[in-house]
Amino acid sequence: MCPKLRRHSPAGTDQAPQLKSKPLLHFHPPCYDFSRPPGDFVKQIQNYIDGRFVSGVREFADVNPADGSVIAQVAEAGLRQVDEAVQAARRALNTEWGSLAVRERAARLYKVADAIEKRFDCFVQAEVADTGKPVSLASKLDVPRAAANFRVFADLIKVSGLESFQTQTPDGVNALNYAIRKPLGVVGVITPWNLPLLLLTWKVAPALACGNAVVVKPSEETPATATLLAEAVQEAGIPDGVYNVVHGFGPGSAGEFLTQHPDINAITFTGESKTGAAIMKSAAPTLKPVSFELGGKNAAIVFADCDFEPAVNGLSEAVFLNTGQVCLCAERVYVEHKIFDRFLDALKKKAENLNLGWPYDTATDFGPLISAQHREKVLSYFQLAKDEGATLITGGGIPEFGDARDRGFYVQPTIYTGLSESARCVKEEIFGPVCHVAPFDSEEEAVAMANNTKYGLAASVWTSDLKRGHRVAQQMNVGITWVNCWYLRDLRTPFGGVGLSGIGREGGIHSLNFYSELNNICIRL
Numbered sequence: 001m002c003p004k005l006r007r008h009s010p011a012g013t014d015q016a017p018q019l020k021s022k023p024l025l026h027f028h029p030p031c032y033d034f035s036r037p038p039g040d041f042v043k044q045i046q047n048y049i050d051g052r053f054v055s056g057v058r059e060f061a062d063v064n065p066a067d068g069s070v071i072a073q074v075a076e077a078g079l080r081q082v083d084e085a086v087q088a089a090r091r092a093l094n095t096e097w098g099s100l101a102v103r104e105r106a107a108r109l110y111k112v113a114d115a116i117e118k119r120f121d122c123f124v125q126a127e128v129a130d131t132g133k134p135v136s137l138a139s140k141l142d143v144p145r146a147a148a149n150f151r152v153f154a155d156l157i158k159v160s161g162l163e164s165f166q167t168q169t170p171d172g173v174n175a176l177n178y179a180i181r182k183p184l185g186v187v188g189v190i191t192p193w194n195l196p197l198l199l200l201t202w203k204v205a206p207a208l209a210c211g212n213a214v215v216v217k218p219s220e221e222t223p224a225t226a227t228l229l230a231e232a233v234q235e236a237g238i239p240d241g242v243y244n245v246v247h248g249f250g251p252g253s254a255g256e257f258l259t260q261h262p263d264i265n266a267i268t269f270t271g272e273s274k275t276g277a278a279i280m281k282s283a284a285p286t287l288k289p290v291s292f293e294l295g296g297k298n299a300a301i302v303f304a305d306c307d308f309e310p311a312v313n314g315l316s317e318a319v320f321l322n323t324g325q326v327c328l329c330a331e332r333v334y335v336e337h338k339i340f341d342r343f344l345d346a347l348k349k350k351a352e353n354l355n356l357g358w359p360y361d362t363a364t365d366f367g368p369l370i371s372a373q374h375r376e377k378v379l380s381y382f383q384l385a386k387d388e389g390a391t392l393i394t395g396g397g398i399p400e401f402g403d404a405r406d407r408g409f410y411v412q413p414t415i416y417t418g419l420s421e422s423a424r425c426v427k428e429e430i431f432g433p434v435c436h437v438a439p440f441d442s443e444e445e446a447v448a449m450a451n452n453t454k455y456g457l458a459a460s461v462w463t464s465d466l467k468r469g470h471r472v473a474q475q476m477n478v479g480i481t482w483v484n485c486w487y488l489r490d491l492r493t494p495f496g497g498v499g500l501s502g503i504g505r506e507g508g509i510h511s512l513n514f515y516s517e518l519n520n521i522c523i524r525l
């Protein structure tokens, strides 16, 4: 039986939760029945098209990363199901949804948030079973953020005024210009496995707020919570066809079918940079606008004048949260020479004190990687670090438990030092619980090393000198820089990356601008 779960946090921020226990909720098929223990509830996860759960062309297994057990069979959507989903979405735009007043659309988004919270335990358990992330993290971050996403964009759409201009031409003609916001149409939403519900709702909520209909393709590794969301959306009175889910893979499967579909008006994608390139290519013939949130090789710069303990704690989170599988995680840590040995030693102790447990155990703070395949990739970088001449500070292998977790996909929290800045382990995104720590002597050197990457998602700067904090932050070639903190998010702020880390910004008004078209109207007075 799963533990009692808790919820959470002020809307619009990723902050500490307010604990409040909720009853365990049970759902009818096709969702999981979480009243049964893991391993005893193999279920069907189906596509959700036009308000109905439907099968696909074949099935694939949904695996629990903690012990390798199969927890569900998932219906893979073929070309036909993807087309049905797109057509259902298009029809929905021409019915009630397309003519709803903004305040009524917002009211339904608030109801989606309520419906998520009503199913809080079920969402948490589905996310934990799919990803292997600790239950403490899913209940503090992933599920509360999903509800907050709907509330924030419902708030914003109600107050998102647009510019207007009183115009006078040189020859004295007067006019009034004003813009109105119109939906794009049908938006294809493709998401990864690391924060499945959080990232999916980060895109679905603003898309719906702007009056679009969506067809979402969650990661094949984590199909559960997108499917559960269908129930919340239905309960909130969002009409059939506005929210559709197709399951499957990328190339030759639901992902690619979606990006190629001529009736999809835009693609919003979070995932690997090379997948972004493939999507761009396949969306090009129909000139779809794209919003891309991609990979990172994020740097942290730790100055000798930092507040030492909070910096060590912050960096430990920045490297190891979600087993290092957050796009914002720091894989490159630069520490001023004067405190290098002391800092490295403190970070090592933090890594070695992490509790590698069963994801359902509330004391666990470090779970498995997402899949056997991803673990192979991370282990290959551990080997590469060795081959490239790194000094291993801690970790570098697979932990042994002596129970079913040995069939799961765990690796040890790992720290290296001693690599050159041109080593592949310092250049390439690993997306695991691993960082390379290198010393620096001057501010200029630290900035140059941090910026020496083709990625540009996030950075963090740790210093007690406020002027230096601003100065260094402003030189980072990234989408977001944190000073004396990490992953402190206000959902109204712009979010995205430069270089290989993305195209465009989402968050707040930037999301509304992507998910809508502006029609400027000019009236001669």
Ligand code: NAD
Pocket (backbone or CB within 6 Å): 190, 191, 192, 193, 194, 195, 199, 217, 218, 219, 220, 248, 249, 250, 251, 254, 255, 256, 259, 270, 271, 272, 273, 275, 276, 278, 279, 292, 293, 294, 295, 296, 326, 327, 429, 431, 457, 497, 501, 502
């Ligand atoms: P991925 O690119 O392998 O897959 C993401 C999604 O794209 C999945 O749903 C997958 O099925 C689909 N897909 C794959 N190939 C496709 C294709 N050719 N056409 C259409 N769809 C396709 O990424 P992942 O392994 O699931 O996630 C990890 C990556 O995501 C990391 O690189 C991480 O940095 C990045 N990420 C970025 C952010 C951000 O906000 N910038 C957030 C989270 C994760």
